[in-house]
Structures are given as C-alpha cells and as structure tokens.
Amino acid sequence: MEIGISTFLETTPNPATGEVISHAERLRNAVEEIVLADQVGLDVYGIGEHHRADYAASAPAVILAAAAPLTKRIRLTSAVTVLSSDDPVRVFQQFATVDGLSNGRAEIMAGRGSFIESFPLFGYDLEDYDTLFDEKLELLLALRESEKVTWRGGAHRPAIEGRGVYPRPVQQPLPVWIASGGNPESVVRAGMLGLPLALAIIGGMPEQFAPLVALYKEAASRAGHDPSKLEIATHSHGFVGDTTEQAAELFFPPTQAQMNVIGRERGWGHYSRAAFDAARTLRGALYVGDPEFVAEKILLLRKNLGVTRFFLHINVGTMPHRDVLHAIELLGTRVAPIVRAELAKQEANG
Numbered sequence: 001m002e003i004g005i006s007t008f009l010e011t012t013p014n015p016a017t018g019e020v021i022s023h024a025e026r027l028r029n030a031v032e033e034i035v036l037a038d039q040v041g042l043d044v045y046g047i048g049e050h051h052r053a054d055y056a057a058s059a060p061a062v063i064l065a066a067a068a069p070l071t072k073r074i075r076l077t078s079a080v081t082v083l084s085s086d087d088p089v090r091v092f093q094q095f096a097t098v099d100g101l102s103n104g105r106a107e108i109m110a111g112r113g114s115f116i117e118s119f120p121l122f123g124y125d126l127e128d129y130d131t132l133f134d135e136k137l138e139l140l141l142a143l144r145e146s147e148k149v150t151w152r153g154g155a156h157r158p159a160i161e162g163r164g165v166y167p168r169p170v171q172q173p174l175p176v177w178i179a180s181g182g183n184p185e186s187v188v189r190a191g192m193l194g195l196p197l198a199l200a201i202i203g204g205m206p207e208q209f210a211p212l213v214a215l216y217k218e219a220a221s222r223a224g225h226d227p228s229k230l231e232i233a234t235h236s237h238g239f240v241g242d243t244t245e246q247a248a249e250l251f252f253p254p255t256q257a258q259m260n261v262i263g264r265e266r267g268w269g270h271y272s273r274a275a276f277d278a279a280r281t282l283r284g285a286l287y288v289g290d291p292e293f294v295a296e297k298i299l300l301l302r303k304n305l306g307v308t309r310f311f312l313h314i315n316v317g318t319m320p321h322r323d324v325l326h327a328i329e330l331l332g333t334r335v336a337p338i339v340r341a342e343l344a345k346q347e348a349n350g
Contacts, residue, residue: 001302001343003336004044005037005328006079006235006311009057012318015257021318023056027063029321030056034067036325038074040332046079046109046235046311051117054261061094068101076102079198079235079311080111080179084132085118087157088140089165096169104170109198110137111179112186124156132156137178141193144173177233180212187212191219196231198311205283206234207304233309234301237316238287240294240330247288247327252276254317287312291334298339 009030013020021029034045045067047060057063064076076098081091091108099106112133119126135154142151143165153159179198180186190197197216199209217227237255241247252273259271279286287294298310314327 001298001307001339002043002075002233002309003298003331003339004042004046004074004309004311005033005331006046006048006313007033007057007315008048008050008055008313009063010054010254010258010315010318011056012054012254012258012261014318015253026056026318029324030063031067031070032321033324033328034064034074034076035070037328037332038071040329041336042074042328042332043336044075044077044107044309044311046077048079049082049113049118050115051121052115054258061091061098064106065094065098065101068098068105071102071105073105075105075107077107077175077177078109080109080113082113082118083110083136083140084112084129085122085124086136088136088143089160092140092143092165092174093167096167096174099169099171099174100167106169106171107175107177108140109177109179110140114181114200128156137189140176144169144176177231179235182209182212184212184215187216188219191216191221191225191227191230192223194220194223194225194230196233198233198235198309200235201285202235202237202313203279203285206236206285206301207283209234210305213305231308232306233311234305234307235311235313236285236287237313238294239314239319240287240289240291240312240327240335242290242330244289244293247290248277248280250319250323251288251316254315254319256317258317291330292338294331295335295338295342298335299342302339302343 009026011021011026037045047057047063049060051058060078095106095108135156139151142149148162148164149160150162151160177196177198178190181200220227220230239247239251256271280288287297315324
C-alpha cells in the first residue's frame with residue numbers, strides 16, 4: 001500500500017494574525033516538502049490544480065518538474081488536473097516532460113474539478129462540464145497509446161491527423177488515474193476503461209464508499225478487466241502530530257477558516273469544532289492524530305475499501321511550514337512503517 005501527500009498549495013490568511021503567505025514562498029515550500037517526502041520514504045506527492053487567490057497551484061506540472069531532479073523515488077502526480085478546461089495535448093506533453101526529468105515517476109490524475117474558476121478563465125461553458133471531460137479524456141488516452149496520433153475530433157476540439165506528440169514518456173503507458181468525488185458515473189467510467197480510481201473522501205464515513213468501490217470493480221469486470229489488478233486511492237484531509245491533542249489544536253483553526261470560506265460560497269453551514277471532533281474519530285473522514293492513531297485509521301480504510309494508495313491532504317488552510325514538514329516526517333517515518341508492517345504480517349498469515 002502506497003502512502004503519500006496531496007496539497008492545493010494553500011495561501012489562505014493565518015486565522016490568528018491575518019498574515020498571508022505569498023504565492024512565491026508557497027511554491028518554494030512545496031518543493032521542499034516534496035524533497036522531504038522523498039527522503040522519509042513516502043511513495044507519492046500530488047498537487048491539485050486551482051485558479052484562485054487562496055491557492056498557488058495553477059500549474060502542478062511545473063512544480064513537480066522543479067522537484068523531479070531533486071528526488072529519487074517518490075512518484076509525482078497531479079491531484080487533480082482539471083482536464084475539462086485544459087488541452088489534452090499540452091497536459092500529456094507537460095507530464096511526459098516530468099516523467100523524463102524524474103526518469104519514470106510522473107502520473108496524471110484527471111478530473112472534472114470541484115472548483116469552476118478554470119472554465120470561464122479558459123473560455124469554456126459550464127453547461128459542457130460533462131461532455132468536455134469525456135471528449136478530452138478520450139484524446140488523452142489516445143495520446144499515450146502511440147507516438148503519432150489520429151483522432152477524429154469532437155464538439156470541443158478539432159481532429160488530429162497523424163501528428164507526432166513529443167516528448168514521449170519513460171513509462172509506457174504514462175499512468176492516468178480517474179479522480180472522483182463520489183459520482184457513480186465517474187466510477188463506472190474508470191472501471192470500464194480499466195483505469196485506476198482516486199476517491200476524494202472529505203466527509204461522512206469512509207466505509208460508506210464501499211458500494212462505489214464495488215460498482216467500480218463490477219464495471220471493470222464487465223469490460224473485461226481484472227478488478228484485482230486495478231489500483232484504488234483515497235484522498236482525505238488530516239494532520240499528524242506528536243500527540244493527538246497537539247495535532248487537533250494545530251489543524252483545526254486553519255481548517256475551520258478555509259472550510260467556512262468555501263462553505264459561504266457553496267451554501268454549507270458553519271464548520272464547528274464539534275463537527276471537526278466528530279470527523280476525527282476512528283470511523284470519521286479526518287485523519288488527525290498521533291502516528292499510531294493515523295496508522296490505525298489507514299488500516300481500517302484498507303480493510304473497508306481495499307485501497308492501494310492513501311493521500312493525506314495536510315494543509316486545508318495555510319499552516320506554518322515547519323509544522324507541515326514535521327507532519328510529513330511523521331507520516332513517512334512513523335505512520336507508513338506501522339501500516340506496512342501490519343499489512344506484511346497480514347499477508348504472511350494469509
């Protein structure tokens with residue numbers, strides 16, 4: 001089971017002081033985080049694309065490329081690429097470049113995006129939300145299959161006739177994941193295409209996603225794919241501290257501040273401490289605690305959903321860089337070894 005980090009490179013105001021970190025500093029911090037994650041043995045680092053003032057990650061491939069030559073083992077992925085509002089040729093070229101710089105460690109996690117700022121920014125109509133993704137995913141998959149591409153075109157993009165697309169990636173094929181917030185159609189699409197699936201689980205109980213996992217595997221099986229060979233990832237908010245109490249006290253204020261900003265935009269209710277505390281219990285969706293507790297929650301997730309990869313989204317709102325680095329260190333040196341040892345023991349015992 002792989003364990004890693006996901007982030008949107010938050011640049012939200014400090015809830016105590018109102019101070020806002022610059023985009024430039026947050027970008028540099030991200031590279032330092034990726035290097036540390038690699039050094040402490042984490043498996044993957046993912047950056048989500050956003051086009052807002054409170055996030056610095058509008059170009060994940062560029063950031064991952066900056067870190068690629070500085071790392072040795074960690075996989076580098078978008079989390080997610082908003083494929084609907086991007087050009088699949090450029091997406092493929094960018095991540096093929098990251099793949100070359102990292103010598104075969106790049107991945108694309110493609111999604112429709114839970115934020116919509118990129119659609120008007122790049123001139124797309126939100127009414128085409130679904131058809132844009134379907135069409136562009138088809139082209140992206142065609143691009144990774146062969147050096148010269150012939151594609152018939154669609155409603156949103158002209159055809160391509162026998163054009164070469166370069167550079168070619170080290171990996172054949174370049175991994176493409178489908179990301180879903182729990183939409184059954186997205187899950188079925190991933191299964192039918194035989195693509196790995198990433199589920200964002202940021203509320204409720206993770207075990208409630210078991211029917212979606214079953215639906216994914218059923219769709220894969222109907223399409224002729226072996227479900228046992230498909231990878232499933234989850235992405236959840238959380239934070240690792242030396243003690244569970246410390247982790248909760250550090251993580252709650254910036255999380256509450258950002259969740260209330262997003263909540264006002266989307267009509268959600270006030271994010272309270274009671275809701276936070278309920279979500280960080282053993283069966284909740286927040287992975288906040290000391291290394292032993294976070295490891296216990298990841299193992300429960302593995303038992304209930306059979307996931308092969310877990311992303312911990314550490315900073316929902318801006319947190320001090322030193323605290324984020326310490327959480328990454330604990331995840332790599334304390335949490336991951338507990339999980340790996342327990343899974344190895346289970347495998348040995350049949």
